[in-house]
Amino acid sequence: MANTFTAEELKTIVGSIMAAAGGGGGDSDVTTKQAIKLTTISGKQLLDSIARDIQYTGKFSQAELASFVAAYNKAANAQLETVVKAARSQIKPGATAADAQKTIQSIISTSYPNFFDPKQFTKDYIWGKVNFADVKNLGAKSLIALTEARSAVKAFNLSGISDAEVQAAAKKIAMGDLTLEEYKAQLVQKAKIEYPQLAERFDSTPGATTRQLYSPILNAIASAWEVEADSLDLNDPFIDKLIRPDGVVGKMPPVSVGQASMAAMNDKRFDGTLKAIDNARDSATSFARALGWGI
Numbered sequence: 001m002a003n004t005f006t007a008e009e010l011k012t013i014v015g016s017i018m019a020a021a022g023g024g025g026g027d028s029d030v031t032t033k034q035a036i037k038l039t040t041i042s043g044k045q046l047l048d049s050i051a052r053d054i055q056y057t058g059k060f061s062q063a064e065l066a067s068f069v070a071a072y073n074k075a076a077n078a079q080l081e082t083v084v085k086a087a088r089s090q091i092k093p094g095a096t097a098a099d100a101q102k103t104i105q106s107i108i109s110t111s112y113p114n115f116f117d118p119k120q121f122t123k124d125y126i127w128g129k130v131n132f133a134d135v136k137n138l139g140a141k142s143l144i145a146l147t148e149a150r151s152a153v154k155a156f157n158l159s160g161i162s163d164a165e166v167q168a169a170a171k172k173i174a175m176g177d178l179t180l181e182e183y184k185a186q187l188v189q190k191a192k193i194e195y196p197q198l199a200e201r202f203d204s205t206p207g208a209t210t211r212q213l214y215s216p217i218l219n220a221i222a223s224a225w226e227v228e229a230d231s232l233d234l235n236d237p238f239i240d241k242l243i244r245p246d247g248v249v250g251k252m253p254p255v256s257v258g259q260a261s262m263a264a265m266n267d268k269r270f271d272g273t274l275k276a277i278d279n280a281r282d283s284a285t286s287f288a289r290a291l292g293w294g295i
Helices: 007-020 040-053 062-090 097-110 118-127 140-156 163-175 180-194 196-204 215-225 237-243 257-265 274-290
Strands: none
Touching (some): 040 118, 062 097, 118 163, 140 163, 140 180, 163 180, 215 237, 215 257
16 A cells, blocks of 8 residues: 555545444544554655655665654545545435445545555655755756756856756756756746847747857857857857847847858957968068068
8 A cells, every 4th residue: 555545445444434433424523643554664665666766866764764654644644534524524324334335435536536646745755855956966867857957048048047946947857847848938938038139039930049049140250269159158248249239128130140250250269260360471471572572
């Protein structure tokens, strides 16, 4: 019973409680605090099994194990009590055991089809202990989720999102409560605010990121400076002025690729490139020849 509660198991538990309490309906209190009792051994097995599934790398102390078992039993029996109270309110006094069982079965199948889930409870308990700020101790699944979330934020260049918010999103992704695509869809909406010039292009190009939409300009700058486009920082004041001339106002479009290339060659970072050096050498040679130095 540590892994799942079937409808039949739940019906048996409720039925036994009802029988012990006197059978029929009424408003008398029913105590269910000990009806479901996870043992320490079963609790450890459940924790270890789920920890492997979610790639949790931490170890559980005896105190943590005892805390988990107590929390598990409290939550399971609290849910059970709601089922028992529903049964007592619907079973008429003097009802036969067969009629009572039918009523219990109906309540379980219609009102409580998703009764207490031990696996989900255990997952939530373990995930509550995962600290995404402690990267060194993250399991592979969590680390992948964090890396992907950070990469997505970087691709959209959203300076207003803190790392704590990224960690929270990564945790939801690792837990299965949020997909990476759903997170990116959220980022698109934020990017439309920071880069209003791109709002229509985001709508017409699903899945595109800020960097991707600005890639023609970035490639032109990278070519002029003889660097990789991925190394360029969109927050560089020089680049930011080219891609959004009026900032977040969004009324002025970005410069053209040609304008970006010319601006990059007029920036001091162009001076150290091979092309700039060659141009300087050619200019010096031409000047010397013009003076008749015979070069």
